[in-house]
Amino acid sequence: MSPFGGTRIDSSNAFTHTGGGDFHVHLGTESQNPHGPAFHKVADDQLVWLRRMLVAPDNMGEARATLADTGTVILDGAPGSGRNSAAKVLLYEYHRESGVYSELVPGDDEQLPLHEPSLVGTGDRLLLDLSDAARWSASRAGLSTLRTSVHEKNARLVVVMPHRDTLDPDLQRFRVEIRRPPGRQVLRRHLRVHGLPYEQYMQQLDSEAEEFVAERPMREIADLADLVRRARASARPGDGLAQWCATARGARNDRREEVAGLVTRLPEAPQRALLVTVALLHDAHADIVHRAAALLLKALGPGSGEIPLLQHKDLAERLKEIGAGTDADGHVRFTELDYDSAVRAHFWDHMPDLRPYLDTWAADVVELDDPHLTPAVRDGLVARLAGQYLRTGRPEGLASLAENWSAESAAQVRLEAAAQALTRGLDDPAHGGTFRKRIYQWCAYNRLTAEFAQVLVQVCADVLASNHPDMALVRLYHLARRERGTTRALDALRALVAKSGRLHRTLLDRLTRYGGPTPPDLTIFLHVSDPELLTDTTRAARALVEEAGVRRSLTACWCAVLAGLPRTTWQPRAAAWLHRATEGADRVDASLLDVLVDAAEQGREKRGELFAALYAAARAAERTAPGGPVRAAETTGLLLHKIGAAQGLRPAGPPPSSTRGTRP
Structure with a gap:
């Protein structure tokens, strides 16, 4: 990857459009926040929009109560009844500061099996869509184990099952069958959210419109509502809901001839x-x-x-x-509408020969x-062009288009267009999986321009992480390992793991899984190993640093850091750990010192040198300690005692108070 230049791609919030018509993702200035991209806001905003649109199907209250009581609900319902939207809204209502929203993809090579406990993190909100019969048959055996993990982690799980299919007896109590809400009410809710005043959306429907909304699936009613909105915008004065509905139905006719x-x-x-x-x-x-x-x-x-x-x-x-x-x-x-x-x-x-010209023209x-060329106009152009690629089953063509638009020295607006094109691909129900795999290939293996790398960081952090945070983590990890001249991927990775102890645990495991951390892995480790997150006990039963697996990963990383990097590189992170140990007053915060000492001890023949480096780092950290130099000196004394115990020079128990702050 070539060094990153100065081009920036920034993203504000986006929404899910449940009807037809244009869909715009505006890439603006919000992510200039130095704390990193607010990827989690995208998923939340999508769910807020969906909740506004949703007319609760029958038995939604029972589903809500079952989820509240047990942490799991299995939604049964006829296709078109709104069961998938209901599932997402149920999970939105359980939004917490801890955990992430994730749509599980059973059978995907990147996802752990459903029976694997580490698939679930504390406070996670999991959607498992098994409405397809084949997927249901392949995955139903793992539901009981998954439900147990969800219960133990205080998470929430909503499963969508095929209508009236077989369910194991031990899961029957979680099953709730929802029924289609009244179509007229659904249409009116959509029209209201689209901005029609009460006296307009409450007008009487004609017989054809009544028949349409009484029979069609929820998505088709949403499409009709969007067409009605657009018909109203271009209608003659004096027309009402009946005329707008007639125009909307006419627009659904095949106009190819x-x-x-x-x-x-x-x-x-x-x-x-x-x-x-x-x-x-x-x-x-x-x-x-x-x-x-x-x-x-x-x-x-x-x-x-x-x-x-x-x-x-x-x-x-x-x-x-x-x-x-x-x-x-x-x-x-x-x-004509x-x-x-x-x-x-x-x-x-x-005119297929026209397609490559349209690609170049759109970028120009x-x-x-x-x-007059507003972000909405730009995004609308890209969305319509992307729609043709997706409609005709050419996702690779759209992926190549985004890559070509992200050539070296490409203007920022062109990079925003590339991000919009990839967003359209990821959001497409039929081709989203293809785009997830293609993005993985780019992040892990391809030589990228600095500009395209930035596009991929933005798309992974703000789009992919919304529904598939584990996949986003892997892609951001690869981008961060190859990053030069900027910390954009590192910042996005840190923001991602900060929302979930499970993701933090997964990343630490990845850093040490294949023969120990490499130099790029150590850069990632120093960037994401926030001691406050590692010692936080408010979001889980115990802190991450107290888990044996996490402790091993932290120790291995710190050992490699102490032995392989100059002290000027790791001193700021070591100081942060020491300051956290100084601020805290319990064993959890003190365990940070144990990790540092254990890491130095694993240096074997170099451990004396590493112990000395740790002590020197602690003395230097005293000058910037938030609690003042006296308390920091006590921490240094405690660290020195632990070093002595590791060398067999002092007892392993707590040191006498007189030894704190002593100098050798």
Whole structure:
């Protein structure tokens, strides 16, 4: 990996859009916080949005009570009843400061088996979607063991099972069958959240709309609500809910033949360029559409010759030719609702040679310097282009697009577009797994530009970690090992493990698993080994530093640090450990000193030298101790006593008070 430059990708919060239409992820300034990316906020914001949208299905109260009483609920329900959304909302309601939200992926090579206790951390919120019959058959045997681990760790588990499938007798008491909520109520809730006033969303539906919402799955009702919202935005004055619903239903019709006929009637390159541009920049300002259409024509070939400028058709006339127009604010839309998606599909499917030009053109458009080119417009363009790759089953093409957009010296807005493209891929139900694996290959094996490495850090920390924190940890670990000139990956990794003792434990194990820590591993260790997190007893029954496995990992890492790195490198972290031991008054904080002494003792022939280095570090740390030099000197005395005990020079018990602060 080449050294990181000065380009920065920052991300603010994002939301899950449960309906159709555009989905925007705005990458802004919030993550400039030096404490690292707030990846956990993404998952929380998604769940907040989902909770606002959800109309509780029947028996939601029973499911909530079962989860509260037992820590586990197994949701049964017909497809389309909203069971997956209900599962996520149930877990959102149990948000705590400790633990992480995680969607388990049984059968994935990266995930531990369901019967493995270390799969569950204290306070974790786990979603296990086994609604697929094949996945249910393969995983149901491990549910009892998983439920036991969840109970022991004070975690929460929601399982979605196939409707009315067989369940083991010992798990029957956790089963709750939820039933589809009234479709009319679901539609009204979505319209209300979309901003329609009460007197509009409560209007009477026509018979076709009533029939639609009475029968269709929750996702299709959400899609209809989004179309109704958009139909209202472009409707004539005086139209009401019935007309908007009729327009929305019409937009669901197959328009492929209609669009094909329009393209046939528009043979000129400028006409088709404008048609494609409006479809990909729908609802953008006319100035942006005009400039983007000219860019596309330029990318595709020669211009329009020597025709005088005033003889050119104006934009209004050209838009009318393609069935589009501008609103009072100058934003361009097709006159027919959802026509833009049909146009995009037509050109993508029937002019495949156009695709590479669209990739380059989109990158050029996001870099345009124009006040009307807002983050929402940029993200909308990327989302629509990414949608064509995903719709046609070409996830690798979208992945390559993101990598190409992150070439060396790429502008920040282009890097943001690359992050948006990868976000779309990760969020896609059909291709999310492909993107997770592709990102792993990049992080672990590929030679990356500094710019693309930063994109991957951001996507792993702010997107992947939202639902799959273990996978994010592995990818950030690989990025951190190869990081040069910046601590962006290290900071993201530290922020991730700070939320979960289980993830912290997993990382420490990884640092020492394969023949001992390497120099890059030691850099990671010094960056993430926060003594406050290691001694925290508020989120779990005992502190991490008291666990035997964690203690072994910490000792091995400190031994390698003391023996292999100059003291100037590890002195700040050692000082933090010593200060924590000074501030604390119990055995947990004092155990930090035991780890340091044990690490030096493992140096064997060099242990005398390492003991001396530890003592010198403690003396230096006294000058910056928050509790003052007197208390710090007591800690130094305690450390010296433990060193003497390790050498067999003093008894192993606690030292007499007179020995604290003594000098050899």
